[in-house]
Amino acid sequence: QKEVEQNSGPLSVPEGAIASLNCTYSDRGSQSFFWYRQYSGKSPELIMFIYSNGDKEDGRFTAQLNKASQYVSLLIRDSQPSDSATYLCAVNTGFQKLVFGTGTRLLVSP
Amino acid sequence: GAGVSQSPSNKVTEKGKDVELRCDPISGHTALYWYRQSLGQGLEFLIYFQGNSAPDKSGLPSDRFSAERTGGSVSTLTIQRTQQEDSAVYLCASSLTDYNQPQHFGDGTRLSIL
Numbered sequence: 001q002k003e004v005e006q007n008s009g010p011l012s013v014p015e016g017a018i019a020s021l022n023c024t025y026s027d028r029g030s031q032s033f034f035w036y037r038q039y040s041g042k043s044p045e046l047i048m049f050i051y052s053n054g055d056k057e058d059g060r061f062t063a064q065l066n067k068a069s070q071y072v073s074l075l076i077r078d079s080q081p082s083d084s085a086t087y088l089c090a091v092n093t094g095f096q097k098l099v100f101g102t103g104t105r106l107l108v109s110p
Numbered sequence: 111g112a113g114v115s116q117s118p119s120n121k122v123t124e125k126g127k128d129v130e131l132r133c134d135p136i137s138g139h140t141a142l143y144w145y146r147q148s149l150g151q152g153l154e155f156l157i158y159f160q161g162n163s164a165p166d167k168s169g170l171p172s173d174r175f176s177a178e179r180t181g182g183s184v185s186t187l188t189i190q191r192t193q194q195e196d197s198a199v200y201l202c203a204s205s206l207t208d209y210n211q212p213q214h215f216g217d218g219t220r221l222s223i224l
Contacts, residue, residue, distance in 0.1 A: 032211075036215075043218045046214060049212050088153070092210055097143075097158060098155075098213060100153040
């Protein structure tokens with residue numbers, strides 16, 4: 001079982017809709033969780049991070065964490081074509097290294 | 111402030127040559143990481159430095175790969191006797207500390223081995 005799992009997609013949503021990106025992780029001791037956005041040919045860009053159970057909102061982005069279910073998600077409200085990218089979930093398992101998922105490709109159509 | 115700076119942005123070299131990739135982290139960041147990303151693939155951890163501690167080299171794929179970090183700041187990743195399978199984007203990231211802090215990435219070095 002991979003340590004951090006994401007559906008590779010593509011996830012297709014129409015402009016203005018909510019995009020929901022999901023990530024599961026295997027290590028129950030994981031302490032911090034990060035979402036990165038990566039445009040094609042570019043490096044990963046930090047979008048959100050969350051440490052505690054519940055929701056964390058920043059503009060159109062909401063990160064949700066459920067440690068009991070070992071599940072973290074990213075919601076993008078009012079999706080825009082410029083949100084089309086690969087979204088990487090990363091988990092700190094306590095060994096001071098981030099373990100990255102392979103990413104979910106999001107396509108937002110006008 | 112300035113972000114993570116990597117150089118060169120692109121490097122093309124012949125098989126068997128040695129290459130050096132440079133990373134200048136965000137000022138004040140004590141942790142520095144190197145990753146590799148092959149075309150269409152995920153991020154592969156290579157090595158990480160935290161302050162003056164011994165680096166975690168557990169991700170280095172072979173003994174042809176080495177890295178150093180001088181003065182707790184700039185880092186150099188060296189690949190000796192390059193092979194075609196070394197072709198990838200090499201990404202450097204830094205974080206304020208190595209404990210539960212977000213990592214910030216540079217733009218990467220695209221390495222092509224002919």
